[in-house]
Amino acid sequence: DAGVIQSPRHEVTEMGQEVTLRCKPISGHDYLFWYRQTMMRGLELLIYFNNNVPIDDSGMPEDRFSAKMPNASFSTLKIQPSEPRDSAVYFCASILSGISGGAGRGDTQYFGPGTRLTVL
Amino acid sequence: GQNIDQPTEMTATEGAIVQINCTYQTSGFNGLFWYQQHAGEAPTFLSYNVLDGLEEKGRFSSFLSRSKGYSYLLLKELQMKDSASYLCAVRDRRDDKIIFGKGTRLHILP
Numbered sequence: 001d002a003g004v005i006q007s008p009r010h011e012v013t014e015m016g017q018e019v020t021l022r023c024k025p026i027s028g029h030d031y032l033f034w035y036r037q038t039m040m041r042g043l044e045l046l047i048y049f050n051n052n053v054p055i056d057d058s059g060m061p062e063d064r065f066s067a068k069m070p071n072a073s074f075s076t077l078k079i080q081p082s083e084p085r086d087s088a089v090y091f092c093a094s095i096l097s098g099i100s101g102g103a104g105r106g107d108t109q110y111f112g113p114g115t116r117l118t119v120l
Numbered sequence: 121g122q123n124i125d126q127p128t129e130m131t132a133t134e135g136a137i138v139q140i141n142c143t144y145q146t147s148g149f150n151g152l153f154w155y156q157q158h159a160g161e162a163p164t165f166l167s168y169n170v171l172d173g174l175e176e177k178g179r180f181s182s183f184l185s186r187s188k189g190y191s192y193l194l195l196k197e198l199q200m201k202d203s204a205s206y207l208c209a210v211r212d213r214r215d216d217k218i219i220f221g222k223g224t225r226l227h228i229l230p
Contacts, residue, residue, distance in 0.1 A: 111163050
């Protein structure tokens with residue numbers, strides 16, 4: 001298995017531009033998470049999906065951020081317009097939930113390699 | 121809500137033992153994870169505890185006390201490659217959210 005795939009790995013853009021980050025979860029996994037990591041705030045959960053449906057987006061910092069999961073094998077995180085304070089590493093992670101439903105006991109999150117975003 | 125605390129940095133010597141503590145507050149506990157993250161890389165899974173007690177996995181062990189909201193990760197026979205950040209994460213029973221602490225940067229000295 002190729003693991004969780006994210007693209008691009010690095011993105012440098014100017015303030016005000018639109019940024020789209022992409023994620024392909026591990027095949028068959030039914031939960032997908034988007035995280036943002038900075039030195040100051042650590043790893044923050046932005047939003048997560050279950051079976052392509054957004055479950056909780058309370059971590060999305062503001063309306064400039066949006067995420068979609070049009071099918072089980074693809075998700076995007078979009079920032080429009082981008083600002084310098086959005087500079088961070090953005091990780092996508094996926095889980096195959098337990099048979100009992102929900103993210104069951106011991107389900108391991110598999111993280112993608114991350115996208116390092118720099119907004120100038 | 122949830123709150124997770126762990127030390128920011130620790131230093132230990134190659135071959136020694138180190139214990140990284142994590143305390144948490146959550147409304148609905150449903151498991152605690154430890155992840156390792158090397159600089160510039162993604163977090164990788166180390167251990168999972170949902171019941172009280174010690175889980176041992178090679179050189180690494182993880183302990184949980186639910187009544188105290190406390191866990192620790194024990195690393196034995198430290199190697200230089202163990203220099204990394206160690207993240208404590210807690211799952212909330214109500215919504216399956218997995219919330220991470222800010223991590224502990226572990227420095228290993230020769």
